[in-house]
Amino acid sequence: MFSEILDRFDWNQTTDEINAKTATDVENALSKEILSVDDFMALISPAAEPYIEVMAHKSRQITLSRFGKTISMYIPMYVSNACTNACVYCGFNHANPITRVTLSLDQVRAECEAIRKLGPFENLLIVSGEFPALNGVDYLEKVLLTARPYFNNLTIEVMPMKQRDYERLINVGLNGVVCFQETYNRQNYNKYHPRGMKSIFDWRVNGFDRMGAAGLHKIGMGVLIGLEDWRTDVTMMARHLQYLRKNYWRTRYSINFPRLCPAEGGYIPSEIMTDRQLAQLTFAFRIFDHDVDISYSTREKPTFRANMMKLGVTSMSAGSKTEPGGYVSTPDALEQFEVSDHRSPTEVAREITSLGYEPVWKDWDKAFD
Ligand code: SF4
Numbered sequence: 001m002f003s004e005i006l007d008r009f010d011w012n013q014t015t016d017e018i019n020a021k022t023a024t025d026v027e028n029a030l031s032k033e034i035l036s037v038d039d040f041m042a043l044i045s046p047a048a049e050p051y052i053e054v055m056a057h058k059s060r061q062i063t064l065s066r067f068g069k070t071i072s073m074y075i076p077m078y079v080s081n082a083c084t085n086a087c088v089y090c091g092f093n094h095a096n097p098i099t100r101v102t103l104s105l106d107q108v109r110a111e112c113e114a115i116r117k118l119g120p121f122e123n124l125l126i127v128s129g130e131f132p133a134l135n136g137v138d139y140l141e142k143v144l145l146t147a148r149p150y151f152n153n154l155t156i157e158v159m160p161m162k163q164r165d166y167e168r169l170i171n172v173g174l175n176g177v178v179c180f181q182e183t184y185n186r187q188n189y190n191k192y193h194p195r196g197m198k199s200i201f202d203w204r205v206n207g208f209d210r211m212g213a214a215g216l217h218k219i220g221m222g223v224l225i226g227l228e229d230w231r232t233d234v235t236m237m238a239r240h241l242q243y244l245r246k247n248y249w250r251t252r253y254s255i256n257f258p259r260l261c262p263a264e265g266g267y268i269p270s271e272i273m274t275d276r277q278l279a280q281l282t283f284a285f286r287i288f289d290h291d292v293d294i295s296y297s298t299r300e301k302p303t304f305r306a307n308m309m310k311l312g313v314t315s316m317s318a319g320s321k322t323e324p325g326g327y328v329s330t331p332d333a334l335e336q337f338e339v340s341d342h343r344s345p346t347e348v349a350r351e352i353t354s355l356g357y358e359p360v361w362k363d364w365d366k367a368f369d
Pocket residue numbers: 083084085086087090091092093094128129130198
């Protein structure tokens with residue numbers, strides 16, 4: 001289990017090692033074809049900041065050779081904001097007195113039909129809070145069966161589950177799981193996740209082993225930028241990704257770096273990552289792992305997404321609503337996070353095409369299941 005590997009690395013020592021990297025370490029990392037985590041640490045370090053143009057060029061070349069000029073398109077569908085957890089940065093926090101909505105299957109069907117009218121999406125990300133009695137495995141199984149006739153590729157971003165539950169959902173068409181560890185800082189993890197199943201660090205971090213053992217086609221990972229030192233957190237994630245690739249090599253992987261905004265859930269991020277730092281991190285990950293899918297959501301602004309599309313990003317959401325029932329109506333439910341790119345999927349696709357890239361709506365077929 002990855003928790004045992006993680007415990008071999010001291011958080012503060014890792015932070016110190018990153019900050020001690022030099023220009024020579026960066027140049028050494030940039031001269032290699034296959035990078036170690038130590039090299040990755042050099043590329044995300046402050047010492048690499050003057051090398052961002054070189055990194056952008058290298059990241060672009062690798063991305064072009066592995067993915068071509070394509071951007072995979074996906075759209076989230078929020079099915080429930082009911083949650084027993086109390087993540088301090090989230091508007092769906094159990095303690096928040098908001099209207100709780102869990103979509104009926106008829107409502108799920110209506111959302112699917114509304115999404116299909118927005119664009120030829122085939123990659124659907126089903127998102128839910130964590131409230132096992134309301135939106136647990138039984139409910140998700142029915143949601144997957146309801147959504148399956150509309151979309152070829154079904155991914156969920158929900159509570160971590162047992163291996164046998166993942167297997168059960170794979171049997172009804174589940175293709176991928178996205179799960180954010182949020183932070184790998186074990187010592188401070190409960191400051192942000194004080195109650196519910198999400199407060200159990202090992203259950204969450206070892207969920208990726210359970211996903212891999214269940215044979216999922218794709219696993220998505222991420223840390224929430226704005227909780228702990230981002231450089232240390234992404235280094236731990238790089239170690240995690242390397243571990244998963246070694247142990248579950250049939251699975252494909254994607255990564256995402258959601259940045260906390262100051263207003264979300266009333267939580268003030270400990271640090272604000274600049275666009276330049278996010279670009280540096282994106283280039284570093286591409287140079288470290290040539291095949292990982294790097295995803296930018298509609299949290300990011302249109303101009304930044306357009307620039308990064310040519311330099312390392314390989315998938316994007318578009319037209320996103322982040323509240324349950326958001327595609328059919330304007331519901332009386334809080335958005336989980338604020339969207340920065342409000343353009344329609346057609347507008348986003350048009351821009352991708354104008355930049356010489358191809359929006360890919362379908363990269364998986366139900367027949368492969
Ligand atoms: S981040 Fe997820 S688990 Fe945490 S409160 Fe929000 S919906 Fe619940």
